Amino acid sequence: MRRTFSHNVRAVLCVAIVAAWVVLGLTASPVPAATVIKIGIDLPISGADASIGIPTENGAILAIEQANAKHVAGPNVVFQPYVLDDAVQGKHDPAQGAQNVKTFIADPAVLAMIGPFNSNVAVAEIPLTNDAGLVQIAPSTTNDALTRPPNAVKLRSAHPGTNTFFRVCTVDSRQGAAGAQFARKLGFKRAFIIDDNETYGKGLADVFDAQFKALGGTVVDHEHITANQQDFKALLTKARSMNPDVVFYGGTTSTGGGLVRKQMADVGMKNVAYMGGDGIGDEEFIKVAGTMANGTYYSIAAPEATRLPSAQAFVAAYKKRFNSDVGPYSANAYAAAEIEIAAIVKALKADGGKMPTRAQVLKNVAETRNFDTPIGKIGFDKYGDTTNPILSLYEVKDEKKVFVNQISLKTT
């Protein structure tokens, strides 16, 4: 008796559950759910890279939010930022970047991605996006070999004929050359070069090395440091014995750019100038180096958004939304997101509102020409690089960055 009773209870329960499920399903189905299209954002947003990574992330998020507010893809399509952090133990990590890209690829709603921030992370990611046909636009990765042959072809191992990697910043052959010109213009004759042995840092330092010599300067020595190094006093003592008037650092603050500058004070090199690329152009550098940050010159592979007439609306909207100032690469990330959203919208329209494929989005991004963004009209050349590269030069004074000059390197 007992057994039959419990059987009955079970049967009733099962029917009830199925009924409830059917009813709920029926009531839910008439309202068409909005189509969610995700844009992957892979940047270092914790640790020593966060001070430049987070403002970059914010730029992309702002573009996505504005697109949603304007319903650029119709009322039923919602863009959603899908943010993953590629910093491990406080700094950008290629293996983590690759892991994040695999996560994006596995999610069919991700049609495009923004990032990474660092060139060595890009080296780990490009083969994956190439294989999956997922388009990525990087706001700030400047190493030449990421897009230029012959090395870029090796990264596209799955589909050598397809490029999925684009960038809205310029390349290190330009940045390093501009840095060398800047250094010569400031009157420096003897440079001691240090790099962090990473894709970006070494690439930039090598260009600076060659260009500084070509412009009549002397490179007294070119040294490489190792990961997680804390003591640079021996290295800087060596530098001091060679009597340079500038120390050039190829690398990021997170790989030692700030510590090297700080320890220059300890070995009696307080009055020797310091120079670097966009890797030390972050707030973190000033925080780590403290008062020694003064007398540092660096370049950013992007325009200074606050000075561009075309970027004023963006700068104001950013300030309103995040209650902070734009970072060096906020506008670039914003432009990258705008380009991707436009490419997705174009694909949606061409296909009568059906969910576009990654291949369509990739094709539309690659065809971007004269696209209006806060940082100017952007198009991509045959390598996937911007046709409108702009460099800005800065100096650190009173522990604040001061804009010095802007160099436009427009191509067609």
Place this chain on the structure above:
Amino acid sequence: MDVFLQQLVNGLSLGGIYALIALGYTMVYGIIELVNFAHGDVYTLGSFFSLAVLGFIGIQGELHGAPLVGVIAVTVSAAMLLCGIVGIAIERLAYRPLRNAPRLALLITAIGVSFILENVMQLWKGPSPVPFPSFFPDASVTVGGVLIEAKQVIVVVLAIIMMAALQFFVYNTKLGKAMRATAQDREAAQLMGIDINMTIALTFLIGSALAGAAGFVSGIYYGTTWFFNGFSAGLKAFTAAVLGGIGNLAGAMLGGFLIGLIEAFTTQFISDQWSNVVVFSVLVLVLVFRPSGLLGESLPNKV
């Protein structure tokens, strides 16, 4: 020649920090034959504790004279005490329950404790380098073309004081004698009425306190600290302990100073990126010809 002497000064300062950490490695190894991989992180913890104490005192600007000595004394004692307590806690919670387990279990536990400490520090101060208050006078003297900073003097002086005190403690006190007896033969020592648990806890207390002192001086010396510093510093200090002869106190000091000097001279005369290669090549060479390290006695049946 100037450069040679300058690098000598750099190498000795760096070596002083390595030596202080290496002492903790060698003491723990001597007494329970454990390579305590968490020791490097206790060193970093020392700099974090110092930071907290300095923040508590509320240091502003450079200090001189008596206030400077007072602040150093208070901070270094607090950092040493707190690290000592952490050391005892680690031993009690993680190592003592496994004392008779296979040695591999103990080793993996040590690596686990290291990860725990790193992550706790990351949660505490975040994953970026943390600036140290610059209360220490930025003074320096130039002797015959060699620039010697006050910071470098304090590192070396503090390291030597600590080592002398330790040497005195181990060889001239009753507790030190108990420690040596336990290291020699744990069971026999127990039969002689020595409280083994207390002695081992004491070893962890002293070793961790020395790491705490090293953490404090590194904070002054570099002006920054970072939760992950203990990883590479710990590895170098462990190398120093092995180079000098693990289990041997004088050997740890010698090894620490030697590695500091090798790093500085390699950077000067070869290249910075080769300094680790040279350090470890020297280690391999020494171990080939003297398997028990420079000052180590040959210890059969240890690991």
